[in-house]
Amino acid sequence: DGVTDKVPEDELAQVEIFQEVENGLKPEEEDTTKSNGHIHYYTPFDVERKDLQKVDSTSSTKAQCSSIDTLYSSKDAEILNMSREVPSLEKVGSQGNDVEEPISEEFEPIIGEMKDFVHNVIVTNASVDLPCPTGETSFNRSNLDALAEENNSLDTLDCIESHGLASPAMSACVSPASSNGGIYTPELLETFGLNLHRIEKDVQRCDRNYWYFTGENLEKLRNVMCTYVWEHLDVGYMQGMCDLVAPLLVVFNDESLTYACFCHLMERMVENFPNGNAMDCHFANMRSLIQILDSEMYELMHSHGDYTHFYFCYRWFLLDFKRELVYPDVYATWEVIWAARHVSSTHFVLFLALALLETYRDIILSNSMDFTDIIKFFNEMAERHNASAVLGLARDLVLQLQLLIENK
Amino acid sequence: MSDLFKKELLFKILVVGDFGVGKTSIIKRYAEGTFSPKYKMTIGADFALKQLDWDSETRINIQLWDIAGHERFGYLTSVYYRYAVAAAIVFDLTRPDTFFAVAKWLADLRDKVSLPVGRPLPVIILANKGDVAANKVPPQIEEFCKKNHITSWYVTSAKENRNIDEAMNRVVVEVLENQRNNNLYNSDSVMLAEEMHTDKHNNGQLCCSR
Numbered sequence: 001d002g003v004t005d006k007v008p009e010d011e012l013a014q015v016e017i018f019q020e021v022e023n024g025l026k027p028e029e030e031d032t033t034k035s036n037g038h039i040h041y042y043t044p045f046d047v048e049r050k051d052l053q054k055v056d057s058t059s060s061t062k063a064q065c066s067s068i069d070t071l072y073s074s075k076d077a078e079i080l081n082m083s084r085e086v087p088s089l090e091k092v093g094s095q096g097n098d099v100e101e102p103i104s105e106e107f108e109p110i111i112g113e114m115k116d117f118v119h120n121v122i123v124t125n126a127s128v129d130l131p132c133p134t135g136e137t138s139f140n141r142s143n144l145d146a147l148a149e150e151n152n153s154l155d156t157l158d159c160i161e162s163h164g165l166a167s168p169a170m171s172a173c174v175s176p177a178s179s180n181g182g183i184y185t186p187e188l189l190e191t192f193g194l195n196l197h198r199i200e201k202d203v204q205r206c207d208r209n210y211w212y213f214t215g216e217n218l219e220k221l222r223n224v225m226c227t228y229v230w231e232h233l234d235v236g237y238m239q240g241m242c243d244l245v246a247p248l249l250v251v252f253n254d255e256s257l258t259y260a261c262f263c264h265l266m267e268r269m270v271e272n273f274p275n276g277n278a279m280d281c282h283f284a285n286m287r288s289l290i291q292i293l294d295s296e297m298y299e300l301m302h303s304h305g306d307y308t309h310f311y312f313c314y315r316w317f318l319l320d321f322k323r324e325l326v327y328p329d330v331y332a333t334w335e336v337i338w339a340a341r342h343v344s345s346t347h348f349v350l351f352l353a354l355a356l357l358e359t360y361r362d363i364i365l366s367n368s369m370d371f372t373d374i375i376k377f378f379n380e381m382a383e384r385h386n387a388s389a390v391l392g393l394a395r396d397l398v399l400q401l402q403l404l405i406e407n408k
Numbered sequence: 409m410s411d412l413f414k415k416e417l418l419f420k421i422l423v424v425g426d427f428g429v430g431k432t433s434i435i436k437r438y439a440e441g442t443f444s445p446k447y448k449m450t451i452g453a454d455f456a457l458k459q460l461d462w463d464s465e466t467r468i469n470i471q472l473w474d475i476a477g478h479e480r481f482g483y484l485t486s487v488y489y490r491y492a493v494a495a496a497i498v499f500d501l502t503r504p505d506t507f508f509a510v511a512k513w514l515a516d517l518r519d520k521v522s523l524p525v526g527r528p529l530p531v532i533i534l535a536n537k538g539d540v541a542a543n544k545v546p547p548q549i550e551e552f553c554k555k556n557h558i559t560s561w562y563v564t565s566a567k568e569n570r571n572i573d574e575a576m577n578r579v580v581v582e583v584l585e586n587q588r589n590n591n592l593y594n595s596d597s598v599m600l601a602e603e604m605h606t607d608k609h610n611n612g613q614l615c616c617s618r
Contacts, residue, residue, distance in 0.1 A: 002526055018424055061470040116559060186441070198427065201427060201428040201429070202428075202449055205428070205446075205447070205449050206447050206448075206449075206450070208448075209446055209448075238478065239427065239449060239451065239476060239477070239478040243451075263443060274478075309487060311487050311488075314451070314484060315452045318452075319451065323448075323451060333477045359606070372471065375453065375454070375455065376455060376457075379454050379455075
């Protein structure tokens with residue numbers, strides 16, 4: 001099946017890297033005066049060394065992948081446990097409510113929208129990034145407690161709550177039985193063949209301008225992608241998946257780790273692809289947010305061919321901004337998105353999108369851009385954004401919304 | 409100076425077809441005159457602009473919309489298709505299955521785009537990668553075109569710049585004809601009912617192979 005056997009040393013090397021990462025974190029963990037919001041390491045998974053060692057390094061890569069995956073899944077789908085990093089942050093409002101409500105076509109009153117956001121936004125220290133004296137923390141906390149009480153009375157939910165929370169970690173489709181051997185129907189094999197064909201085409205043109213993606217490494221990308229599709233035939237291959245695997249592979253340079261991480265990433269991301277409903281939610285949320293935070297921009301979008309459907313953000317959300325940024329910035333941005341779930345908002349991507357839009361606010365307004373203009377503009381700006389400025393602005397926007405809510 | 413008096417037209421033309429058939433390459437070739445074997449696959453949509461000095465009185469601004477090959481399965485296409493006046497469906501001569509997908513793309517277009525007066529959207533078919541497999545033109549293509557009122561198809565090569573300008577010019581001609589007929593319709597609707605009918609048939613069968 002093209003998956004090559006791994007040299008055991010590779011696994012050990014990886015284990016050591018994790019150990020280093022873990023050790024490296026400890027001094028910072030104790031140092032509360034240090035910046036809390038930034039994550040300085042690339043490893044998105046809080047992997048326990050023991051877990052990795054459990055994996056039999058002599059078995060085939062695919063078998064390793066599935067066992068790693070099982071281990072991860074059993075860990076409550078927590079990709080990144082940042083809580084120990086941020087002792088001074090207080091979580092406000094309940095988060096994991098499973099009730100879903102259909103999205104209403106009409107705009108709910110703006111205040112209602114905002115309450116939904118409060119519901120979801122975890123209020124942090126005023127500035128996550130800045131070193132903050134611990135004295136200030138308690139002050140903030142008391143403020144936020146009041147906010148929390150207010151929130152307790154709210155149980156309005158909309159689509160904001162309904163995605164991002166993983167679909168079942170392991171698919172229930174028939175193909176995984178393959179790992180144990182078995183007979184497959186011609187239909188199943190044909191479906192898989194079609195998927196392989198699509199994967200092949202996209203692997204060949206995945207980031208081919210980037211030095212890493214040549215010969216041997218493309219083979220790794222292909223293996224990861226094919227394994228994922230075989231294990232998730234009900235999901236299948238969809239365009240964009242290769243783009244999500246690529247940065248992980250560059251960082252890990254290891255098929256099994258990349259595969260395990262990708263599986264976890266897809267738990268959230270799969271809903272953005274054509275069969276999920278997250279994309280519509282993103283667009284609806286963007287619409288509400290821009291109305292609240294920049295009504296002038298909303299007016300412009302509405303009056304110039306009405307592109308308040310926000311389809312121009314499609315690629316941003318589908319790939320977590322991967323196509324918009326250069327590789328080093330993708331790492332930074334992904335880490336912030338992953339960490340933000342735990343320290344600020346499970347919907348931080350919305351604030352990133354807003355930040356990207358607001359960064360060019362003056363250009364957009366002064367040129368009275370319409371849908372075509374804005375698509376062209378952002379396609380041309382791809383990989384030219386100042387990522388740290390955009391990330392900073394995104395944080396400011398979270399705070400801005402929080403302030404707005406508090407003042408109501 | 410004379411430019412100031414030119415009539416400016418804006419045509420939105422869609423370029424669709426299965427993934428990896430060369431839509432982006434064709435568009436870049438036409439709009440920028442360049443070719444690279446390293447384009448990324450398109451996510452969502454992209455587009456390019458091309459200005460044509462059509463004749464002494466007319467300047468045409470062409471907006472070429474590059475729709476991602478997987479988008480037919482998505483729900484975004486209708487937004488991208490909006491206000492289009494014509495489309496080019498691309499397939500890859502080296503991959504026969506991409507030709508069979510042409511019918512699906514055509515159905516999607518005809519389903520979602522309608523021109524005023526209910527005319528069908530002018531469509532041409534581009535058999536791309538003609539530099540590698542020019543002799544592999546599917547024999548059914550003539551009949552397919554006839555059956556679906558598609559007046560022309562071309563063997564193209566974005567790499568070798570073959571037939572791209574010719575094909576796009578043909579699209580522009582069809583759009584202009586369409587618009588002239590619409591104007592006629594607006595001025596005299598009784599006459600047009602006849603004319604539209606005959607026009608469609610007289611002007612067909614302009615198939616050319618490379």
